[in-house]
Amino acid sequence: MSTMLEMRGISKTYGAVRANRDIDLTVQRGEIVGLLGENGSGKSTLMKILFGMVRPDAGGIVYQGRELAVGSPKGALEAGIAMIHQHFTLVEAMTVTDNLMLGMQGGGAWLAPAAMAQRIREAGQRYGLAIDPDARVESLALGEKQRVEILKAILRGADLLILDEPTSILSPPEIAQLLDFLKRFRAEGRAVIFITHKLGEVLEVADQVVVLRDGQVVGAQSTQGATRQSLARLMVGRDPAPAAARVDTPPGRERLRVEGLGARDASGVQRLKDVSFTLRAGEVLAIAGIDGNGQGELADTLAGITRASGGAVFLDGVDITRGNARSRLAAGIAYLPADRSGTSLVQAMSLEDNLMLRDADQAPYSRAGVIDRRTARRIAKERLAQFNVRAASSIVAARTLSGGNQQKVALAREIGRAPDILIAFQPTWGLDPDSTRFVIQRVLALRDAGGAVIYISSELEEVLAVGDRIAVLSEGSLVDMLDRKDADIERLGLALAGSASKKVA
Numbered sequence: 348m349s350t351m352l353e354m355r356g357i358s359k360t361y362g363a364v365r366a367n368r369d370i371d372l373t374v375q376r377g378e379i380v381g382l383l384g385e386n387g388s389g390k391s392t393l394m395k396i397l398f399g400m401v402r403p404d405a406g407g408i409v410y411q412g413r414e415l416a417v418g419s420p421k422g423a424l425e426a427g428i429a430m431i432h433q434h435f436t437l438v439e440a441m442t443v444t445d446n447l448m449l450g451m452q453g454g455g456a457w458l459a460p461a462a463m464a465q466r467i468r469e470a471g472q473r474y475g476l477a478i479d480p481d482a483r484v485e486s487l488a489l490g491e492k493q494r495v496e497i498l499k500a501i502l503r504g505a506d507l508l509i510l511d512e513p514t515s516i517l518s519p520p521e522i523a524q525l526l527d528f529l530k531r532f533r534a535e536g537r538a539v540i541f542i543t544h545k546l547g548e549v550l551e552v553a554d555q556v557v558v559l560r561d562g563q564v565v566g567a568q569s570t571q572g573a574t575r576q577s578l579a580r581l582m583v584g585r586d587p588a589p590a591a592a593r594v595d596t597p598p599g600r601e602r603l604r605v606e607g608l609g610a611r612d613a614s615g616v617q618r619l620k621d622v623s624f625t626l627r628a629g630e631v632l633a634i635a636g637i638d639g640n641g642q643g644e645l646a647d648t649l650a651g652i653t654r655a656s657g658g659a660v661f662l663d664g665v666d667i668t669r670g671n672a673r674s675r676l677a678a679g680i681a682y683l684p685a686d687r688s689g690t691s692l693v694q695a696m697s698l699e700d701n702l703m704l705r706d707a708d709q710a711p712y713s714r715a716g717v718i719d720r721r722t723a724r725r726i727a728k729e730r731l732a733q734f735n736v737r738a739a740s741s742i743v744a745a746r747t748l749s750g751g752n753q754q755k756v757a758l759a760r761e762i763g764r765a766p767d768i769l770i771a772f773q774p775t776w777g778l779d780p781d782s783t784r785f786v787i788q789r790v791l792a793l794r795d796a797g798g799a800v801i802y803i804s805s806e807l808e809e810v811l812a813v814g815d816r817i818a819v820l821s822e823g824s825l826v827d828m829l830d831r832k833d834a835d836i837e838r839l840g841l842a843l844a845g846s847a848s849k850k851v852a
C-alpha cells in the first residue's frame with residue numbers, strides 16, 4: 348500500500364466553535380475509510396475542507412504526493428477527488444447522458460453523446476451500477492440518482508470518493524449493491540472516505556475507521572477486531588445508554604381515520620393510491636418502506652401541505668380533508684418533514700425563534716400580543732439541553748448547526764410542544780446512534796401520554812422499536828399491516844421487496 352492522502356494539522360474555528368482541531372487523516376491507496384462521530388463532531392467540516400468547499404484556518408493537504416491548494420473545489424476535482432453529497436446536483440429534466448456531458452465540462456475529454464452513453468453502460472457494468480443512459484433523471488428513484496452521481500465522478504476519473512451518509516436513502520438491496528461497488532472501486536487501488544452513522548456498514552466494508560469527537564480525532568484504527576460496541580464507545584467516550592424498556596398499553600379512542608387517500612406529485616403522477624388506516628390515541632403507527640414509494644405524498648397530504656386527489660381524512664370524526672396546513676396545525680396535528688433544512692427550520696433565524704415558531708402568538712411565549720423573551724429563552728435552553736443540541740448558544744442562526752443538530756432542533760420543537768397527533772417523516776435521518784435512541788424514547792413517551800403518532804421510516808429496526816402497529820407502504824399502497832407481536836425484520840423485508848402478502852383494505 349502507498350499513501351494517497353495526507354491531511355495534516357487541520358483546524359477550523361467558527362466563532363467560538365472549534366469544528367476541527369489539529370486533525371491528521373491518512374488514506375492509503377486501495378483503502379475504505381469510515382469517518383464516524385456524534386452529530387456536530389466535525390465530520391462534514393473536515394470533508395468540506397478536503398473537497399475545497401471550506402478553507403481551513405491551519406493545516407495542509409498532500410494528495411498523490413502533491414500539495415493540494417486548499418479552498419478550491421475545482422482544484423480538488425482536477426486532482427481526482429470527488430464528493431457525493433446528500434443533495435444531488437443533477438438536472439432533473441435532462442437525461443443521464445446529458446447530465447454526464449455537463450459533468451465533463453471543465454474536466455475530462457469531450458465525447459459525443461452516443462460515445463458517452465456507451466461509457467455509462469460500460470462503467471455501469473464494471474462497477475455494478477447499471478443505469479439506462481437515456482432515462483430522464485426525474486424518472487429515477489433516489490438510489491438511481493445516486494448511481495448517476497457516482498458514475499459522473501468515476502467518468503471524470505476520480506480516484507478518491509467522499510460519500511456523505513450514502514446509505515440513508517437506500518433500500519437494503521441497494522445498500523448491498525453500493526457496498527459491493529465500494530469494494531470494486533477499492534480493488535482498483537482507489538480509495539473511499541465515507542461518513543456514516545451506521546456502524547454495521549463500517550464494519551462490513553471499511554479497512555480503517557477514524558472517529559471524531561468535539562472536533563478532534565479520538566481514534567484511528569483498523570476495523571479488524573472492532574465491534575459495534577467498541578466503535579460506539581469510542582464515539583461517545585462511554586458505553587452507550589441501553590434502550591429503555593417498552594411498556595405496551597392498550598390504545599385509546601380513534602383520533603384519525605384515513606379512507607382511500609390518494610395523492611399526485613408535482614408532475615401529476617399518482618404516487619399515493621387508495622390508502623386507508625386508523626390511528627388511536629396512545630398509539631404509534633409505524634409506516635415502513637423505502638422513500639419514493641409515496642411516503643412524502645402521504646406525509647404531506649396528512650399535514651395539509653398537498654391536496655388529496657381522492658379519499659378523505661377524518662379527525663375525531665370530522666372531515667378535515669379540505670383543510671390546509673394551518674388548520675391542521677391548529678387542530679393539533681404536528682408535522683416533522685424530512686427536509687429539515689428546507690421546510691422545518693428557518694435557516695437564518697435563531698434557534699430560540701425557530702423553537703417558538705409554531706406558537707409564538709400564544710402563551711407561554713406571548714402575553715397580550717407581546718413576546719416574553721425571557722420565557723422564550725428559558726424554554727429554548729431547556730429544549731436544547733433535553734435534546735442534546737450542540738450549539739454555541741440559543742441565539743445562533745439555525746444554519747450554523749451541523750445537519751444532525753438541526754434535525755434535533757426540529758424534533759425538540761415538534762415533540763416538545765406535546766402535540767395530540769405527530770406525523771414524523773424519517774425523524775432520525777442523519778442522527779447518531781445515541782440521538783436516535785433518544786428520539787425513539789421521546790416518541791414513546793408522547794404515546795404514553797396519550798399522543799397518536801405516525802412514524803414513517805425506512806429503517807426497519809427503528810420501525811420495530813417504535814411501532815404498536817406496522818404498515819408497509821410500497822408503490823403508493825399499504826401492502827401489509829401487522830401488530831407489533833407479529834412483525835419481524837424478515838416479514839417486513841419480504842413485504843418491502845414487493846412479495847407482500849396482500850393489499851390492506
Ligand SMILES: Nc1ncnc2c1ncn2[C@@H]1O[C@H](COP(=O)(O)OP(=O)(O)OP(=O)(O)O)[C@@H](O)[C@H]1O
Pocket residue numbers: 361364365366384385386387388389390391392393737738746747748749750751752777
Ligand atoms: N458555517 C458554519 N457556521 C458556524 N458554525 C458551523 C458552521 N459549519 C459547522 N459549524 C459548527 O461546526 C461543528 C461541526 O459541524 P459539522 O457539520 O462538521 O459536524 P458533523 O460531524 O458533520 O455533524 P452531523 O453528524 O450532525 O452532520 C458544529 O458545532 C457546527 O455547529
